[in-house]
Amino acid sequence: MKVLLVHPRADRATIGLQHVMLVEPLELEVLGALTQAPFEPVILDMQLEQRSLRWHLREQKPRVLAMTGYITNVPAMLRACRQAKAMIPGITTVAGGVHCEVCPEDLDDPAVDFRVVRNATRAWPDLLEHIAGQRHLPAGVLRPGQPLIEAELPELDFFYPRPARHLVERYRDRYFYIFHDRVALLKTAFGCPYRCSFCFCRRVTRDRYQERPLADVLDELEALPQREIYIVDDDFLVSRKRVIAFLDGLTERGIDKHWLLYGRADFIADNPDLVERFQRQGLRTVIVGFESFQEADLQRYDKGSSLAQNEAAMGALNCLGIDCFATIILHPDWDRADFAACGTWMRRMGIRYVNLQPLTPLPGTGSAVDDEDLLIPRSDLARWDLAHLMVQPGKLSQAEYYDQLIKLYMGTLYKPKDLYDYARRYPPRMLGKMIAGTWRVRRQYLAKRRAARKAGV
Ligand code: SF4
Known part of the structure; x- marks a missing residue:
């Protein structure tokens, strides 16, 4: 079961740093390291991909699409989740990253099944098990319509595994x-x-x-x-x-x-x-x-x-x-x-x-x-x-x-x-x-x- 971990491309309306820097999606490499069988992680760096996300969705037919990004990436993340839902019946979509952890309401959309708002490195493997039907929803993950209530979130936990850097090997030189x-x-x-x-x-x-x-x-x-x-x-x-x-x-x-x-x-x-x-x-x-x-x-x-x-x-x-x-x-x-x-x-x-x-x-x-x-x-x-x-x-x-x-x-x-x-x-x-x-x-x-x-x- 493929898990597509996607780093969005900067929007054309966004001014700035993407013109002078292009760096690896470290947070996705960390999620990749925590993705265990039967799930298989694949990182797509849309900053560098020639083909469209639609093409990759059609080719890879992932069971899960997960995206992270900054505030400027929110529209692209929502578009991608909607596209995935329209193309692949039964796909599960997940949003996370720094903006989602502070302002999950911006990603509250029927096309986004789960928003990870706290301790992603702890929640991610449990969330995958939940998607596979093997456990209840982990703490720190919101469903559509669910508001962020700070008092209900688990204590911050800075667990950090070694990133799976080999997952971006094909992009590395750029x-x-x-x-x-x-x-x-x-x-x-x-x-x-x-x-x-x-x-x-x-x-x-x-x-x-x-x-x-x-x-x-x-x-x-x-x-x-x-x-x-x-x-x-x-x-x-x-x-x-x-x-x-x-x-x-x-x-x-x-x-x-x-x-x-x-x-x-x-x-x-x-x-x-x-x-x-x-x-x-x-x-x-x-x-x-x-x-x-x-x-x-x-x-x-x-x-x-x-x-x-x-x-x-x-x-x-x-x-x-x-x-x-x-x-x-x-x-x-x-x-x-x-x-x-x-x-x-x-x-x-x-x-x-x-x-x-x-x-x-x-x-x-x-x-x-x-x-x-x-x-x-x-x-x-x-x-x-x-x-x-x-x-x-x-x-x-x-x-x-x-x-x-x-x-x-x-x-x-x-x-x-x-x-x-x-x-x-x-x-x-x-x-x-x-x-x-x-x-x-x-x-x-x-x-x-x-x-x-x-x-x-
Ligand atoms: S709070 Fe820390 S990270 Fe933020 S601008 Fe100040 S020194 Fe920099």
Whole structure:
């Protein structure tokens, strides 16, 4: 009995990261590892598949279709479940993933038989047994129409088996993250101990933070043939003691990799010696949520770090030759002067690669706004991509806001000196992908600006 585990393709309306990165569906590999006979797991990565899902459904005739995704994938997940129901009588459809765990109501549909909302790694094997008629429905799984009642859910349990990476072997060569080619994903912890108000990640684990034992992480790493490793923890640089133990473990076991990871500016600023050691042990890129160039913004986001720490962190990374992929939140109250000041600050800081995110009131976060204040309704989740303008700007028209955003991107990403430096350090193929991907994002934004001008908004 086949279980089709499907990673959806990004919607055409979604702006963003899919143009500069394409990574393995780690959560599906974990479900694959937990899928036992008589069920047989097959992972379909629709980001890379040439043929349609319809074709695969017809060929594979799965007993179960399971999908995970982000908020922007919800429409594609619903479409796929409806298509499967129409094509294969008796198929069971399952939805899960980070958005489903926080907002299962968005996937409440007659075509979705089960929504996994808690402890997927525990619930999944039991759910398969339930589908086979051998046991009752496990806790943490909702049927259609059933609301999420937090008090009725089981305690969080961060059980994590070794992902079945062989299930994506045929796609492996095409995964990348900006300049990191053939990158493999590694998870060493769940959640984040910080409380930034805009952040959705921490909602998924209900503000809990749990680390995997390092010995287990190092065992997993030893078995990974890939050189480029992307640590997908919400924040890997949490504890100095743990980072030291991790680096010691790499040395003892002779593990030699290149690292891409998320880290907070305050940790980098406060631990330059450790970041320097990490650089010697292969740290190539850190994704840092600077969020803003103004102290007042950092405070209103409860970021818990200061502008001085942002600046010290960027200085340390530049000094060590570690690439920084920065994230900046564009507040809807910004005016032209704010955009200009942000550009000046980024140039002064030596920020060369940035992800600009118009403030997005994701459900469950402290940035939530009333539905009537949203420019994009909850029914249009493909555009809830942290790239569209979600809230009416206070001081600019929407067209002007997009215009400022495009200028800020162009002024940061395409400086000849930086492109020359990338060309020296990375294969032309990777630089070409980066330029083509960011150019596609630019095209999408130009279309947004045109549409806003046409609509006079
Ligand atoms: S933004 Fe980063 S540091 Fe802040 S809560 Fe989210 S994951 Fe943690």
